[in-house]
Amino acid sequence: MSADTRPAEDLAPTRLDDIGEPEFSGLAERHRRELHVHCYRMLGSFEDAEDTVQETFLRAWRRRETFxxxxxxxxxxxxIATNACLDLLAKCRPQPATGGEVPWLQPYPDRLLDELSADDADEPEAVAVARETIELAYLVAVQHLAPRPRxxxxLRDVLGWPAKEVAAFLGDSVNSVNSALQRARAGLREHLPAERQDWTGDEEDAATRDLVRRFTEASVATDIPALTAMLRDDVRFAMPPTQGLTVGRDTVVAGWIEDGYEGMKGLRPVPTAVNHQPAVAYYLWQEQEGAYLPLTIDVLRITGGAITEITTFDSDQFPHLGLPARLAADGTERE
Incomplete structure (x- = not known):
């Protein structure tokens, strides 16, 4: 939805320099979630997006007379948010991602994404685009683009802003924006899965849920043959922030065996969803703690009844995903 078609309640007073900070904060907070998702697409990091939204609100308050x-x-x-993202990228990541891996990638919990989906419930096309452009495969591809084309x-393809407005956002000409868009689309195609259906994944259905269930059970049992049977030949495996992208079923499985996965016992799974993809958080029993403690979370991309991508994140991602800090011996959440 473009700025010109937003409901009336999205409009602020014609000037902001005569309102107080509480009123200003109330206006800004209405847009926190969508700005956070926007910054997340730009940066690929949940934590960096949070910091950038805070920076956006600070800049907006300080420059309110410019509205x-x-x-x-x-x-x-x-x-303001877009330029704050560009400033952070120039400072911290002067070069885009390379080689198919994004070490700074972090997951985004569906429980927060659903706040936006509820707002757009009457716009199925907007919801579909939002789902496609929040999946990890899309986020990884976007991170390979230079910041301004990104x-x-x-702004153009995901949010639907007109070229003239984007040019004003970035201080560029319309011709420059259109040229950057063509380069960005070409670059995106190079890093997305070869077929569009591979990018969007399967719809959530009984077969998909059953595959996730079987994957979870095999993972807890450390059943390598069963897990292998669920992977597509060209499956991709990554563990941000660890460097390296592993491609191919045999290579992925060989890495698991080399890392001693078969000998890991005492796992407890918690199903969840991030980036509109199925995910499973794992907890490992710690005798000295008398509880299951966070270990890793697997985010799955499923296409045509097979697992085509597994992205594994460390336990430091559990807090912002809303996952329990520990589980009791019976598997229930424990403080």
Whole structure:
């Protein structure tokens, strides 16, 4: 939905320099979740997105006299957020990702994404695009683009901003924006899965749920043959922030065996969902603690009844995903 078609409640006063901080914060907070998702697409990191949204609100408050009411308050915030992302990228990541891996990649919990889905419930096309462009495969591909073409792609193709507005956002000409968009689309195609259905994944259905269930059971049992049978030949495996992307079923399985996965006992799974993809969090029994403690979380991409991608994140991601800090011996959540 473009800025010109937002509901009236998204509009701020024509000037902001005469309102107090509480009122300003109330206006800004309405847009926190969508700005957070926007920054997350730009940066690939949940934590960096949180910091950037805070920076966006700080900059907006300090520069509130620059809002003149010619656009919506929402569009003004997006402009500030986009430039805050570009500033962070220039400072911390002067080069885009290479080699198919994104060490700074972090998952985004569905429980927070659902806040946006509820807002767009009457716009199925917008929801479909949002789902496709929040999956890890898309996020990884976007992180391989240079920052400004990345911003143009997200603003134009994901958010639907007109080229003229994007040019104003970035201080560029319309021709420059259109050229950057074409380069970004070409670069995106190079890093997305070869077929579009591989990118979007299967719809959530009984077969998909059954495959996730069988994967979970085999993982807890450390049943390598059963796990192998569920992987597609060209499956991809990554463990951000660890460097390296493993491609191919035999290579992936060989790595698991080499790492001693078959000998790991005492796992307890907790099913969840992140980035609109099925995921399983694992806890490992720790005798000295008398509890199961966080270990890793596997995020799955499933296509045509087979697992085509596994992205494994460390336990440090559990807190922002809303997962329990520990489980009791009976598997229930424990403080």
């Amino acid at each position: 003149e009411g010619r656009s919506t308050f929402r569009a003004w915030l997006y402009r 911003a143009v792609l997200i």
